[in-house]
Amino acid sequence: MKLSTRTRYGIRAVLELAENYGKGPLQLKIIAQRQDISVKYLEQLMAVLRSAGFIKSIRGSKGGYMLAKAPMQIKLGDVFYCLEGPVIISECVENESYCTRTNDCVARQIWAEVQKAIMGVLQSITLQNLVDRAKHNKSLDYHI
Amino acid sequence: MKLSTRTRYGIRAVLELAENYGKGPLQLKIIAQRQDISVKYLEQLMAVLRSAGFIKSIRGSKGGYMLAKAPMQIKLGDVFYCLEGPVIISECVENESYCTRTNDCVARQIWAEVQKAIMGVLQSITLQNLVDRAKHNKSLDYHI
DNA sequence: ATAATATACTACTAATGCAGTAGGAAATCA
DNA sequence: TGATTTCCTACTGCATTAGTAGTATATTAT
Numbered sequence: 001m002k003l004s005t006r007t008r009y010g011i012r013a014v015l016e017l018a019e020n021y022g023k024g025p026l027q028l029k030i031i032a033q034r035q036d037i038s039v040k041y042l043e044q045l046m047a048v049l050r051s052a053g054f055i056k057s058i059r060g061s062k063g064g065y066m067l068a069k070a071p072m073q074i075k076l077g078d079v080f081y082c083l084e085g086p087v088i089i090s091e092c093v094e095n096e097s098y099c100t101r102t103n104d105c106v107a108r109q110i111w112a113e114v115q116k117a118i119m120g121v122l123q124s125i126t127l128q129n130l131v132d133r134a135k136h137n138k139s140l141d142y143h144i
Numbered sequence: 145m146k147l148s149t150r151t152r153y154g155i156r157a158v159l160e161l162a163e164n165y166g167k168g169p170l171q172l173k174i175i176a177q178r179q180d181i182s183v184k185y186l187e188q189l190m191a192v193l194r195s196a197g198f199i200k201s202i203r204g205s206k207g208g209y210m211l212a213k214a215p216m217q218i219k220l221g222d223v224f225y226c227l228e229g230p231v232i233i234s235e236c237v238e239n240e241s242y243c244t245r246t247n248d249c250v251a252r253q254i255w256a257e258v259q260k261a262i263m264g265v266l267q268s269i270t271l272q273n274l275v276d277r278a279k280h281n282k283s284l285d286y287h288i
Numbered sequence: 289a290t291a292a293t294a295t296a297c298t299a300c301t302a303a304t305g306c307a308g309t310a311g312g313a314a315a316t317c318a
Numbered sequence: 319t320g321a322t323t324t325c326c327t328a329c330t331g332c333a334t335t336a337g338t339a340g341t342a343t344a345t346t347a348t
Contacts, residue, residue, distance in 0.1 A: 003145060003233045003255070005307070012251055027323070041308055047325075060316025061322040076254065087145050106278045107156055110220065110269065111147065117261040125254065134250045149336065171294070185337055191296070204345025205293040 003084070009037050010045045010083040011076070017055060018071040018127040019134065025057075025064030045083065052082040071131055077122035087115050147228070153181045154189045154227040155220070161199060162215040162271040163278065169201075169208030189227065196226040215275055221266030233259050 012035045020026045028046065032039040046065060049055045056068045067074065081087075156179045164170045172190065176183040190209060193199045200212045211218065225231075233255035236242040243252070 001145060001147060001151075001228050001231050001233075004305095007145075008251065011254075015250065029323085038308060040310075043324080044308095044326095050325095057324060058316085059314075059322095059324045062317060063315085063323050065324090084145055105281060106159065106274045107152065109277065110155075110266070110274075114262055114265050117265045118258055121257050121261045122254070130250045130254075133253065137249060148334095169294095173294085182337060184339075187295080188297095188337095194296095201295060202345080203293095203295045203343075206346060207294050207344085209295090 006045060007080060007083040009035065009042060010049060011079060013037070013042060013045065014049065014054065014067070014074075014079055014127065015130055015134075017065060017067045018074075018131050021067050021071050021131075025062070025066050027064040031065070048083060049079070054079055054082065067127070071127035074127045075123050076125040076127065076130070077119050079127075080122050087118050150189060151224060151227040153179065153186060154193060155223060157181070157186060157189065158193065158198065158211070158218075158223055158271065159274055159278075161209060161211045162218075162275050165211050165215050165275075169206070169210050171208040175209070192227060193223070198223055198226065211271070215271035218271045219267050220269040220271065220274070221263050223271075224266050231259050231262050 013031050016031045016034060017026060028043060029039055031037070032042050035042075046055065046057070050057055050065075053068055054074060055065050057063065057065050157175050160175045160178060161170060172187060173183055175181070176186045179186075190199065190201070194201055194209075197212055198218060199209050201207065201209050230238060232238060236252045237255050237259060243249075
């Protein structure tokens, strides 16, 4: 069970924007460069994030991207969901009419629990939390 | 993030065997029929489960498959891992030298937490737990 | 022995989704 | 007007997954 690079890239890009929050627009090529992501590919991911309302953009020279809300108001789980789609561990969890077998219902319970655990972790974290963690990590570096 | 049918099928097959534990070998075609899975495809999954030591087989007429251990001694997470491989939410969680960016380290922490949450759920459940749940569900049915 | 039954093993194939590429249109600033 | 940057759409190569096919091997029943 792998996470798509789509989601990993997207979240890393959003993290860049969170760190840049309040400092004006950040250009796509800068983000792509820092994160070592194909500019053209990231461009498509940004479109998804934009239409979902997490980020906004300014076109033209001196343009770029920025968060649409404060980092504290953006939950990681929401960004994740936007990029990765529902964590459909199994179709039957979302779609009631998918199966009829008793045995499956037990399996289904498990997938529902796993799904809940995943989203539980992700929804407890805001972008601000991650920015704070990154700062903390950096300050630790200086003491080593 | 979807689960492969491989894992879903495999776990459902193992659940059939768990319910049949102590009653002799259960034939592949019976399992496939009950669970609505391609016989030939399930055959391959059974080979994986067998070489991992979760099930054993008896060849020839009146043969079939059975659990190699008591249902109580088999953790769901282990079966899951056997079929699905490591829950590589991101490569960097497994492979230390995968990235160097500070930003990624924050992302990495998240993926590690998610991974831990998933395996935490799965490892807390044994096949026996699931058999018990299934029985309970059935008895509930009779009261409705 | 022989036929019937069931697993074991290996190779192939179609379909799908993912990651990345390409090129031009539209907006903004100097 | 030119440079810059986002916006939009379509295409492509690759890897993985799900499923199929056929044959070999082992065991039981007659």
